[in-house]
Amino acid sequence: MANLDSLFTPGLVAAQQPQWPGGPDGAEVRAAVETLKKLPPLVFAGECDNLKARIAEAAEGKAFWLQGGDCAETFAAATADSIRNRIKTILQMAAVLQYFASLPVIKVGRMAGQFAKPRSNNDETRGDVTLPAYRGDAVNDIEFTEEARRPDPQRLVQVYNTSSATLNLVRAFTQGGFADLRQVHEWNKGFVSDPRFGARYEQMATELGRALDFMASAGVDPEAFKTVDFYSSHEALILEYEKALTRIDSRTDLPYDVSAHFVWIGERTRQLDGAHMDFAAKIQNPIGIKLGPKTTPEDALAMIAKLNPTNEPGRLTLITRMGAGLIREKLPPLVKAITESGAKVLWVCDPMHGNTYEAPSGYKTRKFEDVTDEVRGFFEVHKAQGTHPGGIHIELTGDDVTECVGGGEQISHEDLATRYETACDPRLNHSQSLELAFLVAEMLRDR
Ligand code: PEP
Ligand code: CO
Numbered sequence: 355m356a357n358l359d360s361l362f363t364p365g366l367v368a369a370q371q372p373q374w375p376g377g378p379d380g381a382e383v384r385a386a387v388e389t390l391k392k393l394p395p396l397v398f399a400g401e402c403d404n405l406k407a408r409i410a411e412a413a414e415g416k417a418f419w420l421q422g423g424d425c426a427e428t429f430a431a432a433t434a435d436s437i438r439n440r441i442k443t444i445l446q447m448a449a450v451l452q453y454f455a456s457l458p459v460i461k462v463g464r465m466a467g468q469f470a471k472p473r474s475n476n477d478e479t480r481g482d483v484t485l486p487a488y489r490g491d492a493v494n495d496i497e498f499t500e501e502a503r504r505p506d507p508q509r510l511v512q513v514y515n516t517s518s519a520t521l522n523l524v525r526a527f528t529q530g531g532f533a534d535l536r537q538v539h540e541w542n543k544g545f546v547s548d549p550r551f552g553a554r555y556e557q558m559a560t561e562l563g564r565a566l567d568f569m570a571s572a573g574v575d576p577e578a579f580k581t582v583d584f585y586s587s588h589e590a591l592i593l594e595y596e597k598a599l600t601r602i603d604s605r606t607d608l609p610y611d612v613s614a615h616f617v618w619i620g621e622r623t624r625q626l627d628g629a630h631m632d633f634a635a636k637i638q639n640p641i642g643i644k645l646g647p648k649t650t651p652e653d654a655l656a657m658i659a660k661l662n663p664t665n666e667p668g669r670l671t672l673i674t675r676m677g678a679g680l681i682r683e684k685l686p687p688l689v690k691a692i693t694e695s696g697a698k699v700l701w702v703c704d705p706m707h708g709n710t711y712e713a714p715s716g717y718k719t720r721k722f723e724d725v726t727d728e729v730r731g732f733f734e735v736h737k738a739q740g741t742h743p744g745g746i747h748i749e750l751t752g753d754d755v756t757e758c759v760g761g762g763e764q765i766s767h768e769d770l771a772t773r774y775e776t777a778c779d780p781r782l783n784h785s786q787s788l789e790l791a792f793l794v795a796e797m798l799r800d801r
Contacts, residue, residue, distance in 0.1 A: 419745025439752025
């Protein structure tokens with residue numbers, strides 16, 4: 355195995371890392387890293403290249419990016435039902451978008467690796483007890499006890515194993531007939547016949563059905579609908595894990611992070627001279643960067659220069675998360691400067707992370723109407739600038755949870771306690787996700 359130790363610049367500051375027992379070079383971390391380094395890749399470099407080529411198409415307006423999944427995956431929720439429901443939700447959304455936008459949809463799960471979270475505070479205090487904050491199942495356990503909150507590097511090995519099991523099911527579901535477009539159409543029919551969602555969707559679903567019938571009658575091979583490409587993604591946060599899974603690709607002799615097809619750098623770890631940007635600059639995967647409302651055009655251009663100096667198509671995806679109230683003001687100067695620079699990027703809207711607030715009951719929540727308004731603002735800005743609204747990045751689950759308020763089901767602040775299950779941020783439930791897909795489909799149709 356090639357020696358990758360000299361690939362990454364030593365001594366850089368890595369934000370948001372766990373306080374591992376013994377430190378980042380301690381025996382416990384080293385043991386976990388040694389184990390990970392010997393394990394086979396979770397994805398293949400060629401698949402990352404395929405995704406990069408598809409992102410390049412989306413950046414030119416020839417495809418639409420749909421990325422969705424939990425804020426924080428947990429080991430406990432890596433069950434067949436939970437994984438299947440998430441995949442099913444993404445496939446349903448994709449079918450709606452694809453049909454109404456007449457564009458191929460790139461399906462990407464925030465899945466099979468999304469186990470680590472950045473936090474505002476290192477510690478959490480309840481009453482007079484202060485313990486390390488929960489940083490995701492990759493680091494510690496959410497239960498509020500000293501034992502549970504102790505960072506444990508062996509959890510990184512469990513991240514690998516759980517990601518592997520998840521990906522196995524993803525590959526089985528998406529290659530084995532479950533993803534057949536005709537089947538997905540049948541699932542959507544169940545949703546639109548729910549009286550809470552009104553007749554506007556029913557008409558769209560009927561149209562989709564007609565189109566499928568038409569294709570069948572025109573002799574299109576039904577086998578063509580049977581399998582779909584589905585890619586994995588997560589935030590590249592815990593650098594010991596990501597570096598241990600970085601391998602030299604035998605075809606190209608270049609390093610790829612084989613923990614996922616696509617990784618992104620979060621809003622809190624994208625310091626230009628930090629270890630995360632150095633990591634991202636050194637790997638060949640397609641990369642995302644989250645951009646919040648404080649991002650200046652100069653910041654964005656510097657990040658682009660660092661991560662994509664050759665302006666390789668498909669390499670960079672900019673995931674903006676401004677908040678519904680700010681997107682129309684903060685996005686235009688970024689789009690303008692980057693377009694004028696000639697940089698090739700895919701613009702994606704994350705309408706979740708700028709719209710979080712605390713409900714009176716104390717639950718972290720988001721309004722469905724803010725989520726849709728931010729996406730609408732994203733489309734408006736790109737229309738005005740003549741650029742492509744390339745995709746959406748959504749925290750969602752396939753289950754019937756009550757974490758975000760509003761939508762056709764009209765979940766209220768009082769309803770949040772009914773089924774609030776997220777380990778981190780509030781997710782759209784199955785119905786809200788599909789409702790969003792229908793709304794975005796209309797925006798795409800009018801773009
Ligand atoms: C996230 O995607 O869960 C996240 C923490 O986002 P951001 O880095 O944009 O705050
Ligand atoms: Co989140």
